[in-house]
Amino acid sequence: MDYSGLDDESLLRLIAFAKTDALSEFYDRYSRLVYSLAVFILDDPESAEEVTQDVFVRIWEKAETYRAEQAKVSTWLTSITRNRSIDVLRRRRVRPEGHRVGWDDAALETLPAADLPNPEDAADKFIQAQRVRVAITTLPHDQRQALALAYFGGYSHSEIAAALGEPLGTVKTRIRMAMQKLRSILQEDRLDV
Amino acid sequence: MADEIHVTDSLAAYALGCLEENEIRAVSEHLATCPLCRAELASYVELTAQLGRSVPQTEPPAGLKQSILARLQVSDAKIAAEQEPSWWERLRSRLQGSPTWAAASLVLILVLGFSNLLLWQQVRELQSGVPASQEQLKTVVLDGSAVAPGATGMIVISLDGMHGTLVVDELPVLDESHEYQLWLIEENEERTSGAVFSVSPDGYGSVWVGSPQPLISYAGFGVTIEPTGGSPQPTGERVLGGKL
Numbered sequence: 001m002d003y004s005g006l007d008d009e010s011l012l013r014l015i016a017f018a019k020t021d022a023l024s025e026f027y028d029r030y031s032r033l034v035y036s037l038a039v040f041i042l043d044d045p046e047s048a049e050e051v052t053q054d055v056f057v058r059i060w061e062k063a064e065t066y067r068a069e070q071a072k073v074s075t076w077l078t079s080i081t082r083n084r085s086i087d088v089l090r091r092r093r094v095r096p097e098g099h100r101v102g103w104d105d106a107a108l109e110t111l112p113a114a115d116l117p118n119p120e121d122a123a124d125k126f127i128q129a130q131r132v133r134v135a136i137t138t139l140p141h142d143q144r145q146a147l148a149l150a151y152f153g154g155y156s157h158s159e160i161a162a163a164l165g166e167p168l169g170t171v172k173t174r175i176r177m178a179m180q181k182l183r184s185i186l187q188e189d190r191l192d193v
Numbered sequence: 194m195a196d197e198i199h200v201t202d203s204l205a206a207y208a209l210g211c212l213e214e215n216e217i218r219a220v221s222e223h224l225a226t227c228p229l230c231r232a233e234l235a236s237y238v239e240l241t242a243q244l245g246r247s248v249p250q251t252e253p254p255a256g257l258k259q260s261i262l263a264r265l266q267v268s269d270a271k272i273a274a275e276q277e278p279s280w281w282e283r284l285r286s287r288l289q290g291s292p293t294w295a296a297a298s299l300v301l302i303l304v305l306g307f308s309n310l311l312l313w314q315q316v317r318e319l320q321s322g323v324p325a326s327q328e329q330l331k332t333v334v335l336d337g338s339a340v341a342p343g344a345t346g347m348i349v350i351s352l353d354g355m356h357g358t359l360v361v362d363e364l365p366v367l368d369e370s371h372e373y374q375l376w377l378i379e380e381n382e383e384r385t386s387g388a389v390f391s392v393s394p395d396g397y398g399s400v401w402v403g404s405p406q407p408l409i410s411y412a413g414f415g416v417t418i419e420p421t422g423g424s425p426q427p428t429g430e431r432v433l434g435g436k437l
Contacts, residue, residue, distance in 0.1 A: 147209075
């Protein structure tokens, strides 16, 4: 059976029936996303490899728990990857002051389109990622910094406030405003398409 | 009440996971009763996923996919080794833990299968004059493949080996265009259809096995997924298999 023509939800249903070929196709579609996010959060290819393995094994074991009405497949997968990576980060006991991962200029540079099996899919993903990067460049540095610590480090408001030496209310406001602005920009982009 | 105080200002942080424990509890309680805030939260959850998709893309190591697939097989084998009870343990478990109707149907399936075979043996005994009680029914256990690792099956074969009943458990329910087909496999790998069947919503099924030659003369048995009505030869994925 050719699984490449199936949508993500159908693939997950087949994975729930223990179809390894379906998981193989799912891996081809999403391994780059999972591995890239894990590498970015952990800054360590070896740990990212372990996280990627864990994520796909979890998909294999928990595919039947996916609910399409709650989130897109890629959203669900990104959430699992981020949470698993942050778990590893917490075990390392990295404090916010020592956390170097964030949206620096290099990370926000225009990147080549992903070399995925489906060129249209690759181009679409590239355009979406590029929109997000452009939106992030519009954030003030202090908002971007606080948001990066929350998203990539998994730190709480109070941990971020302590690390930055800022009042708790200030950090809460920065993160909230950053998220509101990003959402607004990306929603407008979607309407323009 | 949902309309008392909305938690809009906390939803972005809730989606990011940067609230404190007591704040998380308060927001969760409100979300349980407020569709407006749930919709608002969904937009922030999608935004967090977009942040994840925007990081620089890195190609995974070449052997990673094979490592994952190998780990799945090890994991499945481990689960099977830890959880694989005997057929009778599985049956007993079903009878103890399942709804009454499920247990009753399973018992009925087995009773019908065995009574058919015993009836046939009595006829044979009367014809031959040889007491059947001196012999035993043959059984063949079928194990689930990687496609259906939780599935199991059993063929009970009559004393003369000419008839049998197949009982299966925990096979996935197929769509209307597909059915399961039992294959009787000879030493030379030639396959003959033994039955075409479907399973109940719980994955149970039983079917009488017909054979042009004694079932005990075959080397093994397999069950595949085929188009409805069956195929002249196997075309689909194998879900169960066992050797005599």
